[in-house]
Amino acid sequence: MTTDSAAPTPAHGTPEAPRVAVRGEARLEVDPELARVTVTVAARGTDRRAALDDLTRRNTQIIALIKGYGDAIEKLETGSFSITPELAKHGRGERVRAYHGRVHLTVELTDFTALGELTTRLADHELTRVDGPWWSLRPDSPAHATARRQAVRDAVQRAREYAEALDARLAALVELADLGAESAAGYGMPPAPGSPRARSAYGAAEQTDAPALDLEPQRQRVHAQVNARFIMTPPKLNG
Template identity: 70%
Template sequence: MTHDARTETVNDGPPVPYGTPEVPRVAVRGEARIEVDPEIARIAISVSARGTDRRSALEDLTRRNAAALDLVKSYGEAVEKLETGTFSITPELTRHGRGERIRAYHGRVHLSAELGDFTVLGELTTRLADLELTRVEGPWWALRPDSPAHGEARRQAVREAVQRAGEYAGALGSSLAALVELADLGAENVAPVALAAPGGTMRAMAYDGGAEESAPALDLEPQRQTVYACVNARFTMTPPVL
């Protein structure tokens, strides 16, 4: 009689996610909020025209659009970005007997500008609003995507997580042993938190027959931005004596 020699493999299973009595874990969240000055300001510009026929509306719109673009470009490097958005020519219909006929044409072009030099912002917005049939909205204050403020907030959040975990361990008479995991807030499918406070807005509108002298520049005070960072961290600690 023969016997088959069999080898059995012992499966220890996945590691215990919450630690063991010998290697306890502590999980914390580190948060940081810092306030910094904005780095850029965005404004929206809408140029309009109205004519009794399509050609005259297009010609007026082209002229006013060129005037707005030339004015913004005259500020040179202070304007970091200038873009044209949507353009439209819309007929205005009116009742004529049993039918309808075109009464006029309305044209509109939307522009957006981004400035990094706030010293010229008030003057530029005032001069734009002083143009014919031109509407200005903004400014919307913001930070650049690569702003050092974001990195500083993240570093503060990590330091806060380490300090909080150390305080929990210290309350048990233990100390931190090792970092097990460090996760960004969005890495664990947690609802994101707004990173910056919304910027204030300024609205202005000017129509045909503007003032002969240019209007005084607006005094626009930059709105400080709140940068938020959050991390989840897990540490192992020495076994406490309970």
């Protein structure tokens, strides 16, 4: 009994169906979609309970300030919390000199106009430290898909040029391997030297008229690579 099924395409190539292997690449620069800052709220007192109450009050004020920016806030998370005794260096026995309390918050924003104002207002709070911003793309950003598509088109174009150089043409794709698309300034990573950073303040006096920081978003680099293998028609080697 005979069948009409076609013979499988050779994966490793033959003289009648040579294989061409290429790598396609794409590199894009796009505007960031998120900005992340970290906020450290501190309190200090000679009494443990007083230090804890002060820290709770400051933390509540900071969270209320951040939440007041509404939809500009993508995410607000509380990280670590600590109350640490400071022991006196002199004298007999162990004696607590003071208690230090800290709460760490992480804030992600999508509105970069609000970012400059918020960081300034946060830094103007007493015993409050602000670090950042760190710019990033969303994990599902369309920029990653765009880079992958461009990498595939680049692979096809390279393979076609190799085939045409041999007076042949591409006949079939036998493998496409994704090597990943990633941002060089990855999510949560510190910015490169010289990139904009928000004001960092610790123990600053409170003010109400501090101007908003002018922050320039750091462009994000997106890189995609694919390995592709094609079968091409027999080349014409006799010129």
